[in-house]
Amino acid sequence: MRIDLHTHSNQSDGTQTPVELMRAAADAGLDVVALTDHDTTRGWGQAARAVRDTGVSFVPGIEISCASDGISVHLLGYFIDPLNAALLAELERTRASRRTRAQRMVERLGPDTGLTWAQVQEQSGEDVTVGRPHIADALIASGVVASREEAFASYLSSRSKYHVSHYAPDPAHAARLVRAAGGVPVMAHPFAAARGRTVEVDVIERMVDAGLAGLEVHHRDHTAEAIGRGLQLAERLGLLVTGSSDYHGTGKVNGLGENTTSPEVFEQLVAQATSGTGPIRP
Structure with missing residues (x-):
């Protein structure tokens, strides 16, 4: 099996x-x-x-x-x-923070790449947990990078000037x-x-x-x-x-x-x- x-x-x-x-x-x-x-x-x-x-x-x-x-x-x-109410509340808090974080990263990326939040939404769809991979896909679609790997190695790295942290619970x-x-x-x-x-x-x-x-x-x-x-x-x-x-x-x-x-x-x-x-x- x-x-x-x-x-x-x-x-x-x-x-x-x-x-x-x-x-x-x-x-x-x-x-x-x-x-x-x-x-x-x-x-x-x-x-x-x-x-x-x-x-x-x-x-x-x-x-x-x-x-x-x-x-x-x-x-x-x-x-x-x-x-389960307690788990759902924690997940919603994390999802909301992820979305806000993604929006702030796009705001930082915009002047240098031309990226917009609408382009990211085209990649993520409705009611989806938005994350950096969706930003990467938007960068690919707009011709800024060739792959998710390239996006994460540069624009979306935790060490880049575009990085924004988000809320996450203690493990x-x-x-x-x-x-x-x-x-x-x-x-x-x-x-x-x-x-x-x-x-x-x-x-x-x-x-x-x-x-x-x-x-x-x-x-x-x-x-x-x-x-x-x-x-x-x-x-x-x-x-x-x-x-x-x-x-x-x-x-x-x-x-x-x-x-x-x-x-x-x-x-x-x-x-x-x-x-x-x-x-x-x-």
Whole structure:
């Protein structure tokens, strides 16, 4: 059984609809796929309805954008109650801050690139979690850069003069919210140093105290050394080890199923959920 527990649709910064994502998962030979869009569950219904046609089991998930002392941390939450009031309020606060941040970045970019907010909206669509990838796509469409990679290496880098920070919850707080919503929290790509600074182990230990269930150890942004470190840390802290693609369609080179989670670990994640939300199987 091939299980990929980290993917994105166009409800956040992926390029495919949830239905297209499910079809792509079937084409990639996956048996189970999780949709984990940033700070939103809007794609769940579409993905769930595609289960019967694709034969791929759907895992409802989310990726929460967090921060600790200015360092970005991403938390995957599986099987949450999508109507949990406390979690919804936190997600809405984050989404609103992301949108305001994106608008301010476009204001800074405008004089040098000619970029407008309307161009970014053309890329993101309505009611989507707006992020830097949408700004990157607008820069591509206007001919300023050739790819998202080029955009993030220059205009959208956290070190560029155009960068603006946004609100993000503390990762331990986010883990508690996921557990309170009946879900199962897993830390995404904890040692992806190529993306920027990564948190120290004490932050992960605080997340464990708050209910963290696992570490996404097998990820393309982890070096062999990072994978070894992750496996040792997971064993020491009693955490489950997952692997996944972090697929974004054409938005990234990541391929569906390039890293996977074992069926045994997957069933342990399912068993920890208390929300009544579970995988949708064919």
